[in-house]
Amino acid sequence: MDDKTNDIVYVNTFRNQLTGTTRLAYLKTEICCAIYSCLGYPAQHCSKTYPVFIEGYGFSFRGCDFKLAELGGIMRLAINEDLGMAYQEVPPTTLKMFITGKGNAPKNVMLEQVFRKFKVGSEVLKDDNQVDAYALARFGIAFTSWKKYPKDYQGTKKEIESFKKVAEPCNLDITKAYVL
8 A cells, every 4th residue: 555645556365276385385475576566676675664564363263273374474474584574563453443443343344444434445445355454554554654753643542542552563583583
């Protein structure tokens, strides 16, 4: 998402029939290629300019899927190691609070509020994963603005509460990661 115009730069839902590590490698490559294509040049040149926000794990989700957790790990590693970018993790309840004002809002309320609050429709965002990603992008833009100019931020109290729940950026410490 363009942080100046709020235009959607790239949207996709990766679907395939691959399994195991082949699936993970494919998705890692797709994530890196998507970020590279959005930035227009190698991400290493702009890692300080373009923050990355990732939705954290929803541990209360029934049947917490290990495949989803594997994908989350691969995504985080790809962003840190392959692209040289830090990321900030946003807990699902924090994202829900930013969008709806309630940290425990059900999925249908989240979808409705994203469409209503940001005037974007289902013709642009085709599934709930894309809606979540869009909400996360809007959160990231608002959070970055709030961090930079906290006194000028025009959001709600609930939005500001949600910002305060986001941890510092996650970076790969190569001095510890590659010790043999």
